[in-house]
Amino acid sequence: MSRLGSHSFVRLLKCNVRCVRICGGQRFKSNEPSEFEHPVSRTIRVLKGDVKNYFSLPEGEKTFRKQHFLSGHCDVLVIGGGIMGSSIAYWLKQRARQGLHVVVVEKDPTVIPNNVLCYTSASTVLSVGGIRQQFSVPESIQMSLFGAEFLRNVKKHLYVEGHDPPDVQFTPTGYLFLATEKGATQLEENYKLQQELGAKNELLSPTKLKEKFPWLNTEDIALGCHGLRDEGWFDPWSLLDGFKKKAINLGAEYIQGEAVGFKFKSMPDVMVEGVEPGTYEALDSLLIKTPSGDIHPIKFGLCVIAAGPQSGAVAKMARIGNGAGYLQFPLPVEPRKRYVYAFNCPNGPGLNTPLTVDPTGAYFRREGLAGSFIGGRSPDVDKEPSTENLDVDHQFFDDYIWPHIAKRVKAFEGLKVNSAWAGFYEYNTFDANGIVGLHPYYQNLYLATGFSGHGIQHGPAVGRAVMEMIIDGGFKTIDLSRLSFDRIITGNPILENNIW
Ligand SMILES: Cc1cc2nc3c(=O)[nH]c(=O)nc-3n(C[C@H](O)[C@H](O)[C@H](O)COP(=O)(O)OP(=O)(O)OC[C@H]3O[C@@H](n4cnc5c(N)ncnc54)[C@H](O)[C@@H]3O)c2cc1C
Incomplete structure (x- = not known):
């Protein structure tokens, strides 16, 4: 009797992979002592088995295998x-x-067209595409730092000969997390950890926030943290x-x-x-x-x-x-519906606007050049919307988002919502x-x-x-x-x- 540990299993896999290449893929047969059979005889034996199996399959299965792998x-x-x-x-x-x-x-x-799958309901394509180091879990900070490095070199990593390199439109304008008196200590602790792990952020007092972002109402804000590099957003589909x-x-x-x-x-x-x-x-x-x-x-x-x-x-x-x-x-892990609203505000904050997160959790960022923005907020835990469909609740914006962002940015008082979408978070209900x-x-x-x-x-x-x-x-x-x-x-x- 044996309880294989993950390491020994991987060793088994590696030897199995080698065996697959030699013997045409009879998985889990690798325990047979390979020394006792000449590799060529074994290849012929296994191929014979595969071919015999193939011809005994129902027609539908044969067609599927022909399209994919035999x-x-x-x-x-x-x-x-x-x-x-x-x-x-x-x-x-x-x-x-x-x-x-x-x-x-x-x-x-x-x-x-061209047989491309287009993922109508995957989280990935309905995402806001934000990247930040402003987490308190070290692994999340480290993974985002690597994510940013990958994005900066994405054209090299994902280049395919004969195709245009992917254009993910990484916009490293930073995140700006805002804290009231209640959250300021936590924000500072998170900042210290982020710095230790290599992130480049700055803590800003209300005065400094106002100097840097004159459009921001800081009256109830005690502290802000702004990402100076590797934070911003990109195009998820690309x-x-x-x-x-x-x-x-x-x-x-x-x-x-x-x-x-x-x-x-x-x-x-x-x-x-x-x-x-x-x-x-x-x-x-x-x-x-x-x-x-x-x-x-x-x-x-x-x-x-x-x-x-x-x-x-x-x-x-x-x-x-x-x-x-x-x-x-x-x-x-289960679906949790989240709404994203696109709105227009020609006199809103300018091009250097970071993805700004209000202490209430309401957030916004610019989307392109023409005074367009997107924003959203997670609902309260006891008010999770149904996940039966991807319909948008337009009232949610008026009741739970607009009051907070319009308080934070005066110009948003007159914003106009153009469109909205909903997507599912792949939500881990444990933590x-x-x-x-x-x-x-x-x-x-x-x-x-x-x-x-x-x-x-x-x-x-x-x-x-x-x-x-x-x-x-x-x-x-x-x-x-x-x-x-x-x-x-x-x-x-x-x-x-x-x-x-
Ligand atoms: C509104 C919104 C905003 C977001 N904003 C951000 C953000 O700013 N930054 C960030 O980092 N993340 C953000 N996210 C989260 C991010 O999009 C997800 O964490 C990430 O895309 C998850 O990727 P995934 O591959 O696990 O899931 P998905 O993209 O959902 O991919 C899973 C795939 O599995 C397929 N599938 C499911 N079941 C089966 C099955 N039985 N058989 C075959 N295929 C199956 C699905 O069709 C799907 O294509 C956001 C998400 C949403 C919804």
């Missing part, structure tokens, strides 16, 4: 092709090239598109389909805490429903859940939250922070989700971190071990210290 199995299967899934696919392929067969399954059915194109260019495969279930396989030799010896079942394949309505299984070596707001629901398909031992704990790493029950299931409104800026760092866990067996750059699922089991939330 073997029906891959090394790493990523569920969700938003910023997290696409960044993971990019980093894995960038590092392992032909050594890993990476497949991304993305359900968003909307297709625009970053996602860039990651996806580059991942595909490096050999990752995107399949349009919805993950609807898992297949399990019995592994009686594996022991896991809380599981009756001999009854352990591992994840074997993902069931994918294609736009035609057919369901196809894809076997995988490793699977990553990066399904954004639907991650909790996808995890449930893997019995997470529906079993004994470690499986009794659900993945606490509103990302969950990254191996699931403690399954030795081949990784999680990369739950960033709750700050995930787009962390996409580059999370993709790299997942790649490190899979290929190196542990974090090599930013240590994200505190973000693992384990904290949900041990009941240790990592909470952001908010400013008031």
Whole structure:
């Protein structure tokens, strides 16, 4: 009986990956002593098996395999092709090239000309695209610093020969967090930590705030913190598109389909805490429903859940939250609706306006050049709107946002709302922070989700971190071990210290 640790599993994966390249992909057969069979005979034997299996498949399955890959199995299967899934696919392929067969399954059915999936409801494309170091959780600060460095070099990282380099329109105008007397000490503590970790921010007294931003009403403000570099916003769609194109260019495969279930396989030799010896079942394949309505299984070596707001629901398909031992704990990630309003105010604050966050949580930033702005605010916890659709509540702006931003910027008294949209945060109800790493029950299931409104800026760092866990067996750059699922089991939330 054995309980494989993550390191030994990765070693197994590495040897498995080598074996896949030699023997045509018969996963989990690598325990057979390869010395006893000549590699060429083994290749022929396995290929014969694959070909025989292929011809015995139903017609629909054959067509699916012809369109994608004949073997029906891959090394790493990523569920969700938003910023997290696409960044993971990019980093894995960038590092392992032909050594890993990476497949991304993305359900968003909307297709625009040239067969491009256009993600109508993914968090990524409905996001505001903000990036800041103004957090109180060290890992979030570190991930954002890396995110900014990645954005500055994005044209180099994501360049694909024959295509224009991605233009993410990084606008490093900074964030400005404002605190009343009540939040000033916390703001100062956060600032110190951010400085220690390499962020370039400045604390501003009300007088200094007024000098720098004459349009700001500072009457109830005790302190402000302004980002001097690496903070601002960028175009989320361009970053996602860039990651996806580059991942595909490096050999990752995107399949349009919805993950609807898992297949399990019995592994009686594996022991896991809380599981009756001999009854352990591992994840074997993902069931994918294609736009035609057919369901196809894809076997995988490793699977990553990066399904954004639907991650909790996808995890449930893997019995997470529906079993004994470690499986009794659900993945606490669900959709939470957030509104963004676009408004016009030609005499509003000028081009150097940072993304400004009021002590009430209401925020605004400029959008382009022609006196256009966007803004929003999270609702009170007891007033979360329904997540049945992406309809916008226009009254929410009048009641909960306008009074605060119009008090902060006099010109906003006369603003005019032009349009609005709603998107879903992939909200982690446990502590509103990302969950990254191996699931403690399954030795081949990784999680990369739950960033709750700050995930787009962390996409580059999370993709790299997942790649490190899979290929190196542990974090090599930013240590994200505190973000693992384990904290949900041990009941240790990592909470952001908010400013008031
Ligand atoms: C209004 C709003 C403003 C935001 N502002 C910011 C900001 O300023 N800065 C910031 O950093 N972050 C912001 N965010 C958060 C950020 O957008 C998210 O954290 C990030 O995009 C999450 O990326 P993801 O890849 O995990 O999820 P998604 O982008 O949602 O991608 C998940 C993908 O999985 C697919 N999927 C789901 N279920 C299945 C299934 N069963 N089978 C196959 N595919 C499936 C979905 O179709 C989707 O494309 C904002 C979010 C919103 C909604």
